Amino acid sequence: MxxxxxxxxxxxxxxxxxxxxLRISVTDRxxxxxxxCMAEKMQFLPKxxxxxxxxxxxxxxxxxxxxxxxxxxxxxxxxxxRDIGDLVRRIGRHLGNGLDELTLTTNGTRLADHxxxxxxxxxxxxxxxxxxxxxxxxxxVTRGGDIDTVLRGxxxxxxxxxxxxxxxxxxxxxxxxxxxxxxxxxxxxxxDLTLIETMPLGETGEDRTDHYLPLTKVADQIxxxxxxxxxxxxxxxxxxxxxxxxxxVRLGLITPLTRNFCADCNRIRMTCEGKIxxxxxxxxxxxFKAALRDGGLPAVEPLIDRALRLKPAAHDFRIGTxxxxxxxxxxxxxxx
Ligand code: SAM
Ligand code: SF4
Numbered sequence: 001m002x003x004x005x006x007x008x009x010x011x012x013x014x015x016x017x018x019x020x021x022l023r024i025s026v027t028d029r030x031x032x033x034x035x036x037c038m039a040e041k042m043q044f045l046p047k048x049x050x051x052x053x054x055x056x057x058x059x060x061x062x063x064x065x066x067x068x069x070x071x072x073x074x075x076x077x078x079x080x081x082r083d084i085g086d087l088v089r090r091i092g093r094h095l096g097n098g099l100d101e102l103t104l105t106t107n108g109t110r111l112a113d114h115x116x117x118x119x120x121x122x123x124x125x126x127x128x129x130x131x132x133x134x135x136x137x138x139x140x141v142t143r144g145g146d147i148d149t150v151l152r153g154x155x156x157x158x159x160x161x162x163x164x165x166x167x168x169x170x171x172x173x174x175x176x177x178x179x180x181x182x183x184x185x186x187x188x189x190x191x192d193l194t195l196i197e198t199m200p201l202g203e204t205g206e207d208r209t210d211h212y213l214p215l216t217k218v219a220d221q222i223x224x225x226x227x228x229x230x231x232x233x234x235x236x237x238x239x240x241x242x243x244x245x246x247x248x249v250r251l252g253l254i255t256p257l258t259r260n261f262c263a264d265c266n267r268i269r270m271t272c273e274g275k276i277x278x279x280x281x282x283x284x285x286x287x288f289k290a291a292l293r294d295g296g297l298p299a300v301e302p303l304i305d306r307a308l309r310l311k312p313a314a315h316d317f318r319i320g321t322x323x324x325x326x327x328x329x330x331x332x333x334x335x336x
Pocket of ligand 2: 032033037038076
């Protein structure tokens with residue numbers, strides 16, 4: 001029997017992994033300064049180095065035409081980008097027409113203003129980062145954030161009809177005692193919870209090793225009071241989900257350090273400068289902005305295949321080896 005022709009639209013990397021998920025950092029700027037993410041006096045990129053919203057939209061069009069079926073907007077804080085609604089609506093037009101899902105990761109500070117816009121543009125799920133529900137602790141971790149604003153944003157998202165997943169970076173000595181209470185709170189609110197190990201991305205002026213908390217340990221601790229059952233549920237990202245005995249919340253674990261998740265990686269990332277990184281933990285990239293500004297979309301198209309060939313087998317994050325950050329890029333530039 002003849003083999004089916006591979007779809008013209010399908011993007012496959014050199015190791016045969018299908019690439020279907022694009023994360024776009026729409027800005028490196030942010031109104032918070034989370035200690036594990038940014039330096040307190042963060043130097044942001046000059047505006048002319050950052051893609052315009054129109055450029056981002058054109059590149060998104062191209063990627064959808066090449067087989068990307070899921071896009072997540074992130075940053076920096078995507079909702080601080082002026083006129084972000086124009087971009088969300090523009091990309092949202094692909095939904096049901098090549099694009100299966102458009103999602104957003106946000107710190108929640110501007111969510112109350114944008115929740116309805118997101119829903120109207122076709123977004124159905126948002127990830128909101130919340131490392132602590134304690135006002136003083138939240139202000140400490142974010143270097144000045146106001147928890148009430150974020151909680152109002154979370155409520156607005158739910159009221160608008162958006163499914164909410166809370167992202168919590170597990171930090172030893174900072175919020176480890178809040179993990180179980182956060183799980184209970186998410187369960188009561190009808191949210192899912194994903195825990196993330198701190199990754200060595202960009203200098204922050206602080207030593208992440210001090211706060212690195214392996215999620216294998218956290219899962220063991222939760223397991224003492226609530227049995228965890230692996231679930232087949234996947235959202236296209238790196239989280240592995242677990243059911244929690246006695247609760248309806250799903251617990252996601254993102255474990256780049258304790259359990260490498262690269263073998264089935266389907267993701268690429270576009271930075272706010274238009275660089276395509278095939279892996280969060282590697283420096284290899286292809287610069288789409290220069291090509292787009294010099295030769296328009298026809299100049300960009302051949303670069304997609306070059307980028308696909310660059311995708312490495314795995315990241316090589318290590319923490320606690322005294323080697324500092326794995327890459328000099330902050331998560332806020334590449335897009336978390
Ligand atoms: N500003 C938005 C937010 O905080 O959700 C979106 C961008 S932020 C870079 C995306 C996610 O990356 C957040 O959940 C944040 O906690 C996480 N993050 C940032 N730096 C990290 C690091 N070094 N290690 C692990 N997670 C990190
Ligand atoms: Fe801003 Fe998100 Fe980084 Fe916190 S994690 S500083 S909210 S980009």
